[in-house]
Amino acid sequence: MSAETQMERKIIDFLRQNGKSIALTIAKEIGLDKSTVNRHLYNLQRSNQVFNSNEKPPVWDLMEKTNGIKQTVKTPEQKSLTTTAETCEEKHVRDLLKSGGLKACQIAKDLGQPRKTVNKQLYSMMQTGKVKKCEISSLWLLEGEESNESHSQESDHRLGSVAGLSQSFDVITKLGEGGFGCVFKVKHKFDGKIYAVKKVVLTGEADSEVKALARLDHPNIVRYITCWPDSESCTSNQDRNQVSNTSGSSSCGVTFDRAGCEERNDEDDEDDDDDVDVSDVTSRMESLGSTAELASAAGPSGNLDPLNHSRMYLFIQMEFCEGGTLTTWIRVRNRMNKQRIAVEIHKIFYEIVSGVEYIHSNSLIHRDLKPDNILFGMDGKVKIGDFGLVAAQTNHSGGPVERTKRRGTLQYMSPEQENKRNYDEKTDIFPLGLIWFEMLWKLSTGMERAELLKDLRNQRFPEGFCDSYPTENKFIEKMLSFAPEDRPPAKDIKEKLEKFFSLDEDLLSQKTI
Template structure:
């Protein structure tokens, strides 16, 4: 009863305020009454349900509340003149879109501006993403509004269409990702009318490993490669010219090529973001194929002078329209979708099968993470081979590598700290991803705590109680000592044995 009295008292105070001040916004009320914004909102909607207050919403403005008893006779006689009210979710979605009109924002920043919990903001953002109104960059975690061309699936990319090798063969539908070392576009072939992803990178010796790896790998769980071709282009935007002309220095590492640096800032961004690694929409599913950092001897010698013609390599690949594993996880952490163990094990089985195939070809992926696990036609596709490397040199000896190359959140301890490591470095992120697929993480704070423990083989007690078999496998995969981790083949066989999974039983779509 005490709780009811307190609730009634708050509603009486709100009604009294509206009686004295008339038309007011939520901000006006909670500031004057010194209450939490969420509390005032909750009680206003309760009062609205009991027909004690009503609200009106004008274009591009916050909703205004007033007492029903203050409604004038004309409004009472002609209620249709009052603008039809929006649902609470629609209003909040509008506020989110209004904030994004000024530029990209992280979910945590949006939540702060709206006075919400980040989890509530994430639910709104993913709802808008499903409607095709916003997108999230998997690299910066910034949410942005889609323009009309993106929402309609039309438009063109002047960077690609300016190159004769593209414009003669493809119609560019939209740009999927853009980075300092290349970008990917969704295109439609002018002859066969099929949709592809085309990646453009500067053509030098460091572009070769990714192309050669894609060309030799033929597996149902790896993004399919079609062809590649070189082309030259003297077009460059002013911004790109400035960026290139201001770039100095190059890496002196003696590692194999195409390595992505993991700086301290990268670590901070990954660990600090409140909605780290939650979602990408369909078009962002191919964005992970874009950002390949390289250190070029040609750049160091000045051969890539932005005033000269440049040669690019265009890589034509399968377009994966089903989004990323990041998106899949985000929809279950924040979007309300259920986690179904059988579905999870099937997805993980296909990931493991793809990794097993990569390792069987004497290669290491080195950047396995949810952003790089794509879906197409309901099947898993491993993408982004920008950091692919040989397990051993032609003589069969270990290769000395640079430290801290990859994505900090998912890289193995040896990849972060040692110069010699083998294919077992890919098993560590597999363990992290399997856990992430099974276990709901609702906030950035919760993730930061769980992730630190997880990387040290400390799984939550509730997880171990619920997933008695899985937790033992994951713990082995997260072993600090690489030799203690299972091979990808062992993981696949264990999935078949313990969860009755087999490739023949996976003929149906995974998702």
């Protein structure tokens, strides 16, 4: 008999001898901690051996008492309702994890539920193979998602000795990760400064990102510093490649002017073919040919030598934005009772629009604007990051570009980005409307946010928003127009913000946060 079975047998024996009881009493009597007893009680409940009351704390008892008389058993209708409720809870958790790994405490906050309740749900889903937990980062992930590969790759490393970084940097922590890369917070061993370094498989798409970053120099875009390729040895393990501890041979760095990026979260399930040639993004910047050649040699999977399982990566160094993300900014204010300061919101949004206007003026489209990809720098200024999906507005001859559908984050992508292959820079205006709304309107839970964003995509605003923010409502409504041609360009939005919200130069020069 296993140790787990023995403990559950002790709980059953206690209930037989003493009758119904709460978890704390059971734990004291059988010499286990309360959390362990709770876990076993819920396991026994799932196997229909015990049941609990609706009291707080729950009172537990056996489904069938020792005298052979059955306890009240749930009717098929009640069982159906319970199953439906459990399925609904699992759906909520899955919806949150679709955008990437999250810690249990964050899931609890987004769902508006106690941490213990969410933990029970997560471990229950893990037992049925629906989710998994990354032990290093304590992030919960959907089982089978693309991000699993980067987690399994990272699990073979100590953070202080990530291949490709160990020669020049001490790795402090991992800031985030997605299906195509991860971002580390690092300290340079020689200049002593803190930076963010993004590690991605070296493909044509990664090359496009770096070349776009090299062109951009704006106070509202994360500052880019340099990049370098590196290799790691990979061994096949049936379903996934895992990275070994061999240190890669570091190539010389490729340094450009300025700009930057942050972690990319690509939720698209289609192939990785970029919808625009690398040279379209950079107007054939010949000085950057070294990474293009490596990317071409690496192929779409980034494997230079399949025989030796050698994979090429690109490391992108940029400024570290210690002010956090707009997602955190929004969540903090959602927890605050006091009214939001409209001037602060409009100033932040003005800086976001300024960055987007600059991106568009360079004939580029960001394609993945969302609160996670908007950061705050040391000076409190907005910094737009993550250019992993950057694309040219037109081809060499100025014509439309055939693009890959559903590239980006589903909750924020425009209708045409989701359904069409031809679209222009107006696709970035749609998520700006959603972001502005999130900054203005208090949302209590993650599920409320998901429902409201879905309604907003169809221009259904919550009751009271128009009365509270009449001017903003008109702007956002135009930005969320289904037809791209009906949305205002970033330049016009910026001018209207200055005019309608009195954003003078003195105010704009102040710190945002």
